[in-house]
Amino acid sequence: MKIFNAIQEFSSPNGTIVTLGTFDGVHKGHKSLLDKLIGSGKELGYETVVLTFFPHPRMVLQPDADVKLLNTMAEKAALLEDFGVNNLIIHPFSHEFSRLTAEDFVKDILVKRLNARKIIIGHDHRFGRNRTATTQDLVRMGQELGFEVEQISAMAVDDVAVSSTKIRNALFEGDLVTANNYLGYPYYITGTVTTGKQLGRTIGYPTANINVPESYKLIPAQGVYAVSSVINGITVYGMMNIGTRPTVNGTNQTIEVNFFNFDADIYGAELKISLHHRLRSEQKFEGLDALKAQLAKDKDDSLKYFEQQQ
Structure with a gap:
């Protein structure tokens, strides 16, 4: 074209x-x-x-x-x-x-x-x-x-x-099922991997911070999503958080992805992140241990979702 x-x-x-x-x-x-x-x-x-x-x-x-x-x-x-x-x-x-x-x-x-x-x-x-x-x-x-x-x-x-x-409207409300049904494909965002505060790495869940430069791009409701991305020709699954990270007193909204079984250096790469399933709303936990326990459940729920789709 x-x-x-x-x-x-x-x-x-x-x-x-x-x-x-x-x-x-x-x-x-x-x-x-x-x-x-x-x-x-x-x-x-x-x-x-x-x-x-x-x-x-x-x-x-x-x-x-x-x-x-x-x-x-x-x-x-x-x-x-x-x-x-x-x-x-x-x-x-x-x-x-x-x-x-x-x-x-x-x-x-x-x-x-x-x-x-x-x-x-x-x-x-x-x-x-x-x-x-x-x-x-x-x-x-x-x-x-x-x-x-x-x-x-x-x-x-x-x-x-x-x-x-x-x-x-569905995306603003976090209703990914309705949005993806009308789209005919998983809604996705495209952005560049940037360096964050690397807090996730300290608790065993390193994340790629995604910067979306276009301010007009609709970012779905805050929460945790099961996602996928094609990186170097390989489909990689993961979970993504859209939110302010209230557990660590964050204030600015970020988009962070934890990819499963993936350890390559992708800083500066432009990624297309497809949103398949919304796991839960963002919430504030009592501390990092509670957050880590929830992330383990989120990862398990994401893997189960993708297994069911195959």
């Missing part, structure tokens, strides 16, 4: 089939739309294009909203590539871009720049300045300018909207 960081970077002499949206999570609700995109592209011989925007429009138009997203842009790109999309355009969203009229967006971007021959869009999609244009307007413009419009059913659009909201 080719990635373009602005619409102006892209060109296609042979025509394209295009869909656009935020695609946050690239979850089950997006599948029908992406399947149509890929299928139509193969049938008609057009390159497939997903047009998305960053920052997220709400980040620009509602700067105080503290928007949290299911994917970083790198994570979203990887998921779309797995679907088989040919081209991903990540166009910078700005106040200036938001004032582009629907007619100019269609003529200058979809037709002239992207060479769109077919557009797949939700039945209630609105676009252009102040979101005044509808899919009916797009169909009319397509008839005038020579491109086809395929509208996704109301049910499919609702699946996308409802799923995204439910996934975010």
Whole structure:
């Protein structure tokens, strides 16, 4: 898959089939739309294009909203590539871009720049300045300018909207079962291993501190999770704590992973941590001995969970 960081970077002499949206999570609700995109592209011989925007429009138009997203842009790109999309355009969203009229967006971007021959869009999609244009307007413009419009059913659009909201709410509440069910894959975070206070090492549970640089990435509810990561081509299992470490009077939230049967130096490595099962909420223990006893149980519960999944 080719990635373009602005619409102006892209060109296609042979025509394209295009869909656009935020695609946050690239979850089950997006599948029908992406399947149509890929299928139509193969049938008609057009390159497939997903047009998305960053920052997220709400980040620009509602700067105080503290928007949290299911994917970083790198994570979203990887998921779309797995679907088989040919081209991903990540166009910078700005106040200036938001004032582009629907007619100019269609003529200058979809037709002239992207060479769109077919557009797949939700039945209630609105676009252009102040979101005044509808899919009916797009169909009319397509008839005038020579491109086809395929509208996704109301049910499919609702699946996308409802799923995204439910996934975010579920993760905020620590309901990983619901979130992963709607996603169709284990929710994951991507971050760099940094040096922590190394307290875990002193009690027999060394941890990798995970730094997630993107402040907009949704971090699930505080607690302990059974997780996995692929490190140097090998799947490694472990348990992860998201929280403030109240037993040792911590104040800042950290993300720490204890990998089982693993002792390699991974400081500075970028890891993808998949969250499979939430074990418990974070809690304060009377001392390090009590914490150590609970960690032994957490490890046992994690191993039992993974054994049951095999």
